[in-house]
Structures are given as structure tokens and as C-alpha cells.
Amino acid sequence: MKALQLTEIHKGPHYRELPMPERRADHALIKLKASALNRRDVWIRRGQYPGITYPIVLGSDGCGVVCETDASHAHWIDKRVIIYPGYGWGNDERVQSDEYRILGLPDQGTFAEYISVPISHIHHAPAHLTDAEAAACPLAALTAWRALKERGRMQPGDKVLVTGIGGGVAQFVAQFVHALNGQLAITSSSTEKLSGLDSTLAAVCYVDDDWRGQLQAACPGGFDIIVDGAGGAGFGELVRVLAPGGRLVFYGGTRGRWPAILPQHLFYKQAEILGSTMGSPRDFGTMLNCINATQLKPTIGQSFRLEDGADAFDYLESGQQFGKVILINSDD
Amino acid sequence: MKALQLTEIHKGPHYRELPMPERRADHALIKLKASALNRRDVWIRRGQYPGITYPIVLGSDGCGVVCETDASHAHWIDKRVIIYPGYGWGNDERVQSDEYRILGLPDQGTFAEYISVPISHIHHAPAHLTDAEAAACPLAALTAWRALKERGRMQPGDKVLVTGIGGGVAQFVAQFVHALNGQLAITSSSTEKLSGLDSTLAAVCYVDDDWRGQLQAACPGGFDIIVDGAGGAGFGELVRVLAPGGRLVFYGGTRGRWPAILPQHLFYKQAEILGSTMGSPRDFGTMLNCINATQLKPTIGQSFRLEDGADAFDYLESGQQFGKVILINSDD
DSSP states (O other): OEEEEBOSTTSOOEEEEOOOOOOOTTEEEEEEEEEEOOHHHHHHHHTOSTTOOSSBOOOSEEEEEEEEEOGGGGGGTTOEEEEOOEEOOOSOTTSOOTTOEETTSSSOOSSBSEEEEEGGGEEEOOTTSOHHHHHTSHHHHHHHHIIIIIISOOOTTOEEEEOOTTSHHHHHHHHHHHHTTOEEEEEESOHHHHTTSOOSSEEEETTSTTHHHHHHHHOTTOEEEEEESOOSTHHHHHHHTEEEEEEEEEOOOTTOOOOOOOGGGTTTTTOEEEEOOSOOHHHHHHHHHHHHHHTOOOOEEEEEEGGGHHHHHHHHHTTOOSSEEEEEOOOO | OEEEEBOSTTSOOEEEEOOOOOOOTTEEEEEEEEEEOOHHHHHHHHTOSTTOOSSBOOOSEEEEEEEEEOGGGGGGTTOEEEEOOEEOOOSOTTSOOTTOEETTSSSOOSSBSEEEEEGGGEEEOOTTSOHHHHHTSHHHHHHHHIIIIIISOOOTTOEEEEOOTTSHHHHHHHHHHHHTTOEEEEEESOHHHHTTSOOSSEEEETTSTTHHHHHHHHOTTOEEEEEESOOSTHHHHHHHTEEEEEEEEEOOOTTOOOOOOOGGGTTTTTOEEEEOOSOOHHHHHHHHHHHHHHTOOOOEEEEEEGGGHHHHHHHHHHTOOSSEEEEEOOOO
16 A cells, blocks of 8 residues: 655655555454644654654544454445544543553554554544545544533633634634634634634734733633643733633643743632643544534645645645645545 | 721731621621631731721631521520631632632621621531631631542542641641541641651652652652642642642642743643632531541641730741641630
């Protein structure tokens, strides 16, 4: 089969002929139709990720059709599926086990023509989505869903602030806020990205000096939930615009350390700062239920052919994207 | 009646003859037997508290006997009671309302011979406790209980770290950990205070350079729950000794700002940093159930006569205390 193989830091990945994956018992062999990039893939190419081994076929997100499995799972044959993008969550809904790993390192990922995954990890692709749209969902939508719904405990009517709206996870958080009838505010450094999304409360450019003031004016009582993947100095401003009883959920820290925070700004209002990453298999199921029930469609940024995968990596690294970056497999 | 009246900053309070409190409908007039100081009282004397008005009778904690009420509440007459130490929590268990205020400012507090409080705020004093012990409980035990149980969601077997063990709230947290069959570690700046309490996991002096290392050695998997009232630079070390899925509950910040924290140390382990203050009327009920069921006895530090109240304030301010500082009313 053809696949994108990463063989060294900063280069490729290269489109190559590789052996077909071996299908184990209780696994499904899937002929992939489309896959999607995540920032994780770019970090791995840069060498900035724990446990990198070469050569490796990356990719955590994929949509395809089951072409081979055990007789007892034959009802899956020819079904269009997406894949739960992790292994080894464990039994604790609160936190993944030490063995947890994301699809695409060290296990073969989705930037390939075929992949073999456990039957328990496959789910029907939402019928209202194209292959590309379905492939756009797994990792980013799961991370967004857990942060907003399981950790942030979002309810209809909640006022939710989503930072860095250009990012893939942030996009899904914003869409889930709409789907769950919340009130949305967004921030970005780019006024262009801010105009790309409907927000009911505010769309604030965080390079403005008074961005905290703009948020306070738009939502005087504070936000019930804030979802942030950036950290950095701006995190200190987010703390100040939380409502009493509010939850500040963070799933990343691309801008580094939080500033020095005064506990008095938080404990009297019983605020919560909640770390979140990925999501459990159960979270994946409830997320898919929401996508199906609300007919949510992910935003697709740019699509590339699988053989042009290296260009897709370069594009995501350039930071221009708005919406998911997709790889499309050829039809034959 | 006699009471301790605060009339100006930094002075007193003065033991004075004051009018009897007026009892309103659905209130109980209580003849107080004992009361207890909290750090809040010292802050108010220093002028470091929002909304201070003079003259004021302070005191959030008290134990006494109901001497007068409406006919419909007559079954409370002669009963020994303690008082829920707040007003106006509201209907949201998650956070108190804007109207919430603590007993003893602006409403008359417990450093007096008599107090009138709503019937709904009184509870039977635990039968196994003396008047002084019962008076020691309300505010500090409530704060400790909510932080540990409602916010930290402590379960039997949990590994719990309590910082600054000399404080009144910290003492109760430690006792509740024992009562709920948890495993306890404690920190203090004073080796003397560390030796005053049984701890099953570790007793670490946080002025030692390697105090984080000592905690990690005692609890290699990290703590399920940490309860902190100090903040300051040490808070950054606490973040590092949290277990995956761990909860760091904070109810104060006497040492000021947290240091700059790296989000990467927290989000992958799905850690939670949870603000907490006081507790709801429901929390007060579940706390009393625990004290009664486990026959928990608070640690009494030093007792003073009500008329020597100013000395009790000076003593608490000196930081020598280990356990609650009590005021005893004369028997006549």
C-alpha cells in the first residue's frame, strides 16, 4: 500500500510503497478515504513530541470503509467508519491510564491507504458528513467535546468564551457551543479569523490592549465556561472574566507559562481551572451522538492529495489555516 | 448583655455592656456558652477586610442554649446548639450568591452573651463535644469539609496533602482525612506543629530546600487531593506532586500570588485547581453528620474568658496557636 512515511526530523513525510498492515483478531482492516492533520503531527515532524521513533506513518484522524474483519464482525464489512483515535484509556473516566497513546505514534496512523484497528474503536461515520468532513472530526472534536461538555459541564444558555479560534479544537468547541444552545464569545489574534465564525456575545482580537475590557463589556457577569489551548500571559486575563462558579478548561499551552495568578481572584468565586486532554471512548460516543443529533458539520480549511502530504504539513505549520487540513486518498 | 465590641482599627475589641439583641420572628435567641476566633476576626481588627463598619461585635462561631423563640419552634428551648455561620448562600450549591455574608460582620456575631439567629441556621451541638469543642467547629470545619469532600471529592484510601497544618481550617481537613479513612501528608514551616499531628504518609517542613522531593518520595504516584490555604511560591511545587486526575483545592492565599505555572504540567494529567470558600447550608449538615458519625473532636489550642477577648486576638495574631482559640462565657 501507499502511505506517508516520516523517516527523519524536519523532512517529509514521504509518499512511499509500504507493506499492507497485518490484521489481528478482533480488528478491522479499513481502506481509508480521507484523513486529517492535527498540530500534533507537525510537532512530531519538528521532533517536539515525546517518544518519537522512525520510520513512522503518522495520522490520528481517518474515515474509510471496512474491507476485512473476522466472521463474527462481518456486519461491519463495507460500512463507512471513523476511528476512536487512542489506545489504552483504561477504566477511569476521569483520567487516561499510563499506557494511553494516540493513534499514529508508535502505532501506524491514518496517512495511508489501509489501517488495521480494533473493532471496538470503529464507529459509523455520521451519514450527513462527506469523507473529508468525517475524517476532520475524531481527535479535534473529541478534545473539544471533553473540554466543553465533560469537564466544563456546559448547559444550554451558558456563556462560553473560546480562545484562539483559528485552531482545530477551538473551532469544534465553538460549533458545539452553538449546537448545545450556548452563548459564544471568541478571541483570535487575527481579525480575519474572527469574522469567519458567528459569535453571539463577542469577537475580540487579543492583540488589542483592552481585550479584557471588551470581554467584560460583552459579558458583565463573566463567562460560565472558558476553553483555552494557549496559556501564556493571556491566561491571567481569562481568570478575571470568569463568572462565579465558572470553569476555565485548558487543553494546551502553546504560549507557555501562565502569569502569576492571585488566588483571591478565584477562591471566593469558587472558580475551577480544569486540565483536559483527548477523551475517553465513552466521550467519543457521546460526541458522535451530538454531531449526529445536531447535524454539525466541521469546517474544512484546505484539502491535499495524500501524495502531497508534505505540502499539507507545510501549510499547517504556516498557521494560515482556518478549519481542518485534509488529505484525500485517490479513488482506485 | 456583655459583648466584645470593636470600635476602631487595631484596638480592642472592648468588653462592654450592650443592648440585648432583638429577636425577630422565626429566630432563636441563644445564650452563648463559648465562641471561637478565626483569622477573619484578626484581619477585620487590622482593617484588612471588605465592608468593615464600626462599632461591630465580631465572631462567626458559637455554641449556646436556646432561651427564647416562637411557640412553633418551642422544641428548641433549652437545646444546646451551634450556628450555621453565614447568611444568604442562595439556591446554587456550586457558589454562594452575591448577598452572601459571614456571621459577625455586618450582623452581630458570637463574641457576646446572647445572639439572635434564624431557626433555620441552628443545629444540635454534637453530644460528644464540650461547649468549647462545639464552638470550635462551625466556620473552620465547614470550610475544611467543603474543600476536602465537596470540592476535592475525597474517597476512602485517597492520598491527601494538607499544607500549613497549624491553621484552623487545615487542622480540620487533616482530621476529616483520618475520619474518612484517607492517607494523610502534612506540611508546615514549624517542626513543632508537624509533630503535633499523626500523619500516615509524610510530615514535611516546607522551609527545607527539597520539600517537594520529600513529598514525592513519600507518595511517588502523587496526591489525589491537595488542600492549600497559602498560595505563594510553594503552590508551584504542589502542582508538581498532584496525581493524574488529582484535585488541588485552595481556600485562601495568605502568601500571595502563585508562581508562573506551566500548563503542560497539568493538562495531560487532567488535573483540577479548585477554588473553595465557606460552605452551603447543605454542606454544614453533611459536615455535622460526619462529625457525629466519627466522633471527631477538634483540637483546642488556647482558651480565654470572653472578657479577655482582646488577649485572644493578640494570641491568634502572634501565630503561636495550634488548634482553635476559644472564648468562654462566664456561667452566670
